[in-house]
Amino acid sequence: MSGAILVAVDGPQAAQWAELFRSHGEGRPVRLWPEIGDASDVEIACVWRAPHGLLATLPKLRLIVNLAAGVDHLLADPNLPDVPIVRAAHADLSMRVTEYVVLHTLRYHRRQPLYEAQQRQRLWKEHPQPAASEVAVGVMGLGVIGTEAVRVLARIGFRVAGWSTSEKLVDGVETFHGPAGLDPFLARTEILICLLPLTKTTRGILNRSLFARLKRDGAAGGAFLINAGRGRLQIDGDILAALDDGTLSGATLDVFPHEPLPPESSLWAHPKATITPHNAGDILPDILVAEVMAQVARLDRGEPLLNVVDRTRGY
Structure with a gap:
C-alpha cells in the first residue's frame, strides 16, 4: 500500500482538504493533523502554515506540498x-489574483473611494475622469501571476510597466529590474501593485522611502499601493504615515506581517485604506487536489516535479 498523505492546514478548510484527498488520493491513507497516527507511514505532507517542527517528525517523508503560493512560513521552519x-499551482489561482489587482486598480482609476465617500454624504458631484491610457501602473514581481496581471492591465489600456529583482521580459510591456531599475520604475508609477515573493532582499521593501519615490502628479490624482504579495514585504507603520501625510492617496492591503490583522491596528479604520483577509488568490480546494495528485504521480514515476521551490531563492 502507498504511504499516507498528511494534511496539516491552519484554517477552516482543513477538514475539506482531507476529505478531498480521501476521495482522490488513489488509495493512499489520509491523516488530518493533529491525528497523525504512525508517523513512519507518512510519505506526502500537504501543508499550509503547519506548525514548525512537525515535518521533521516524519521519517519517511518524500514530498512537501505547500497548498498556496507563499512559502515563507514553511521555509522559516x-x-x-x-x-x-512544490507549490500547489493552477491557472485559476493566477487569474483570481489578477482579478483582485485589476478590481482595485480600476477602483482607484475610476475614483470609486471618492464616490463612496460622497454617497455617505448624499453628495451628487462628478469629477474629471482620465482615460486608462493616461494612468501609469507598475507591477512589482513578474512571476507567473505578475506577468498575467500586467498583460490584462495593458489590454484594458493602462500604461503598464513591470519591475523584478532579476531581468524579465514581457512582450509589449516596459520592464525594469534590479536596484538600478527601481528608481526609474517608481518615478513613472502612480498605482503600484506588489506581487513579489518574500526574500532577504524584498523583506520590508514597501516602506516610507519607496512610497516617496512614486509619481504623485499624474492622471490618477496621487500615488496608490495594492499589495497582494506577502505581508512581510510591507511596513504597516510606514503605510499609515504615508496615508496620513498624503504620500499615499490610498492603499489596498490583502496581506500583513501578522495575520489575522490585529483588531487594534489603525489600518482597519483608516479612511484611505481597504483591508481584505488574504483572499486575493482564494481558490477552492477541489480545484487544486487533482494538481497535487498529479505531482504525487510524477514523484512515484521518478519524473521531474513541477513548481519546485528553490530554497536558496525563497520561492
Whole structure:
C-alpha cells in the first residue's frame, strides 16, 4: 500500500482538504493533523502554515506540498526536512489574483473611494475622469501571476510597466529590474501593485522611502499601493504615515506581517485604506487536489516535479 498523505492546514478548510484527498488520493491513507497516527507511514505532507517542527517528525517523508503560493512560513521552519517542496499551482489561482489587482486598480482609476465617500454624504458631484491610457501602473514581481496581471492591465489600456529583482521580459510591456531599475520604475508609477515573493532582499521593501519615490502628479490624482504579495514585504507603520501625510492617496492591503490583522491596528479604520483577509488568490480546494495528485504521480514515476521551490531563492 502507498504511504499516507498528511494534511496539516491552519484554517477552516482543513477538514475539506482531507476529505478531498480521501476521495482522490488513489488509495493512499489520509491523516488530518493533529491525528497523525504512525508517523513512519507518512510519505506526502500537504501543508499550509503547519506548525514548525512537525515535518521533521516524519521519517519517511518524500514530498512537501505547500497548498498556496507563499512559502515563507514553511521555509522559516528551522527543522525543515531535506525533501522536495512544490507549490500547489493552477491557472485559476493566477487569474483570481489578477482579478483582485485589476478590481482595485480600476477602483482607484475610476475614483470609486471618492464616490463612496460622497454617497455617505448624499453628495451628487462628478469629477474629471482620465482615460486608462493616461494612468501609469507598475507591477512589482513578474512571476507567473505578475506577468498575467500586467498583460490584462495593458489590454484594458493602462500604461503598464513591470519591475523584478532579476531581468524579465514581457512582450509589449516596459520592464525594469534590479536596484538600478527601481528608481526609474517608481518615478513613472502612480498605482503600484506588489506581487513579489518574500526574500532577504524584498523583506520590508514597501516602506516610507519607496512610497516617496512614486509619481504623485499624474492622471490618477496621487500615488496608490495594492499589495497582494506577502505581508512581510510591507511596513504597516510606514503605510499609515504615508496615508496620513498624503504620500499615499490610498492603499489596498490583502496581506500583513501578522495575520489575522490585529483588531487594534489603525489600518482597519483608516479612511484611505481597504483591508481584505488574504483572499486575493482564494481558490477552492477541489480545484487544486487533482494538481497535487498529479505531482504525487510524477514523484512515484521518478519524473521531474513541477513548481519546485528553490530554497536558496525563497520561492
